[in-house]
Amino acid sequence: MSRDEVTRLEIGSDVQIAGARQAVRQAAVAAGFSLVEQTKIVTAASELARNTLVHGGGGHMELAVVENSGGHGIRLTFTDDGPGIPDVDVALSDGYSTGNGLGLGLGGARRLVQDFTIESRPGGGTTVTAVAWSRMAQRVPR
Amino acid sequence: MTSVGSDGSGAATVAQVLETRGEQVAQQWADLPLFRNVYTTGRDAAVAAAHRLVRVLAEVARHGRLDDTSAPDFERVRPHLAQTVTARTRSGATHQQITAEVAELKRPLLEIVARETGGADGAVAAVELMGTLRVVVVEIALSEGAELIDRQRAQLLEISNPVIKLWDGVVAVPLIGTLDSARTQVVMEALLQAIVDQNAGMAILDITGVPMVDTVVAQYLLKTAMAVRLMGAECVISGIRPQIAQTIVQLGIDLGDITTRATLADALKWALGKAGVSVVVGEG
Ligand SMILES: Nc1ncnc2c1ncn2[C@@H]1O[C@H](COP(=O)(O)OP(=O)(O)OP(=O)(O)O)[C@@H](O)[C@H]1O
Numbered sequence: 001m002s003r004d005e006v007t008r009l010e011i012g013s014d015v016q017i018a019g020a021r022q023a024v025r026q027a028a029v030a031a032g033f034s035l036v037e038q039t040k041i042v043t044a045a046s047e048l049a050r051n052t053l054v055h056g057g058g059g060h061m062e063l064a065v066v067e068n069s070g071g072h073g074i075r076l077t078f079t080d081d082g083p084g085i086p087d088v089d090v091a092l093s094d095g096y097s098t099g100n101g102l103g104l105g106l107g108g109a110r111r112l113v114q115d116f117t118i119e120s121r122p123g124g125g126t127t128v129t130a131v132a133w134s135r136m137a138q139r140v141p142r
Numbered sequence: 143m144t145s146v147g148s149d150g151s152g153a154a155t156v157a158q159v160l161e162t163r164g165e166q167v168a169q170q171w172a173d174l175p176l177f178r179n180v181y182t183t184g185r186d187a188a189v190a191a192a193h194r195l196v197r198v199l200a201e202v203a204r205h206g207r208l209d210d211t212s213a214p215d216f217e218r219v220r221p222h223l224a225q226t227v228t229a230r231t232r233s234g235a236t237h238q239q240i241t242a243e244v245a246e247l248k249r250p251l252l253e254i255v256a257r258e259t260g261g262a263d264g265a266v267a268a269v270e271l272m273g274t275l276r277v278v279v280v281e282i283a284l285s286e287g288a289e290l291i292d293r294q295r296a297q298l299l300e301i302s303n304p305v306i307k308l309w310d311g312v313v314a315v316p317l318i319g320t321l322d323s324a325r326t327q328v329v330m331e332a333l334l335q336a337i338v339d340q341n342a343g344m345a346i347l348d349i350t351g352v353p354m355v356d357t358v359v360a361q362y363l364l365k366t367a368m369a370v371r372l373m374g375a376e377c378v379i380s381g382i383r384p385q386i387a388q389t390i391v392q393l394g395i396d397l398g399d400i401t402t403r404a405t406l407a408d409a410l411k412w413a414l415g416k417a418g419v420s421v422v423v424g425e426g
Pocket residue numbers: 047051052055056080082083084085091092096097098099100101102103104105106107126357358
């Protein structure tokens with residue numbers, strides 16, 4: 001069901017985070033996302049890309065356009081070789097930050113998309129996958 | 143006629159040619175693209191500019207510093223060369239084109255040196271001198287480029303977020319584009335300064351032009367609002383479009399007790415109300 005159009009972008013600087021946001025915005029427009037849907041996935045991408053840079057020490061984002069019988073979706077995969085997240089549930093809870101952020105990025109990104117998974121081991125890097133579907137595609141039972 | 147000195151000093155030879163035949167060299171250079179393309183208003187200006195360069199090169203050679211790009215004599219033409227480089231860059235010339243145009247100056251000089259002197263020393267020295275000039279121009283072009291980028295960046299920072307006075311005591315910044323820390327810093331400083339200068343009691347941060355509010359942008363907004371309050375003024379955030387409102391809620395961002403309004407017009411109405419000015423919509 002997935003049309004494998006995968007784009008890979010480095011996440012190593014603020015400028016590259018901005019580039020990732022723009023790529024996601026373009027893909028969302030092309031996939032027929034509404035303005036609200038675009039803004040949600042772009043905002044989630046911004047949070048996850050910044051976590052990759054700030055907490056993971058940099059990495060990359062893979063952007064894929066996926067589809068089902070109802071419409072299109074966007075799958076974003078953020079990967080880094082950083083320190084990993086010792087306790088994912090704690091990291092996801094609102095207000096938890098080991099830096100000086102608001103501690104809302106990870107949990108907020110999860111709420112902004114439909115599918116969300118985190119794979120992380122202490123010392124073994126982190127991979128976060130987020131998938132958002134357009135409204136029409138969301139109606140199709142998964 | 144000059145002949146190569148017994149000491150083999152090509153530099154002195156070139157210096158002498160440039161001094162005695164400077165006018166001739168300048169006349170020929172003025173017709174080459176480097177000068178012709180810059181001094182489009184008249185040939186006299188091109189000749190004068192070329193002559194200025196000839197005199198400086200003569201002194202560089204006279205001081206025997208043919209290969210010295212930091213020779214103090216070059217300092218005197220640096221501003222003129224910088225102007226030339228800037229003018230050529232503005233009209234679309236690339237660095238390669240500019241250096242190629244500088245390289246074209248070599249041939250007429252070599253011809254005159256050959257005519258005036260017998261030996262090869264003068265020609266070798268002239269080639270070296272012109273090579274040095276080329277390096278100096280490349281250096282200038284590179285630093286001009288870097289300066290241009292810095293200047294444009296600084297201008298962008300200011301231009302994209304002007305603080306405007308909407309009413310006595312009411313200032314506003316329409317924020318446009320992505321907010322990074324450098325821009326937020328500029329916005330915050332400009333806004334706080336405007337509050338002081340205009341003795342403003344109300345400040346409106348309008349985010350209609352901001353494509354996305356994530357946790358970092360939200361933090362910037364919160365910090366700016368807090369700073370405005372510390373100055374004794376009230377802060378309103380306006381231009382919160384539906385898609386932005388939804389993402390702010392889903393991220394779980396708490397804007398606290400900061401006043402928010404959907405549009406800049408609503409924010410202004412609120413500010414005027416606070417200031418005791420009532421807005422009456424006239425009929426007819
Ligand atoms: N890729 C990652 N690698 C390692 N640790 C991470 C990663 N992503 C998140 N974390 C951990 O999870 C915590 C919570 O992340 P979250 O994005 O919610 O908050 P934050 O980044 O600290 O602040 P902000 O609200 O600005 O995003 C982080 O402080 C960090 O300790």
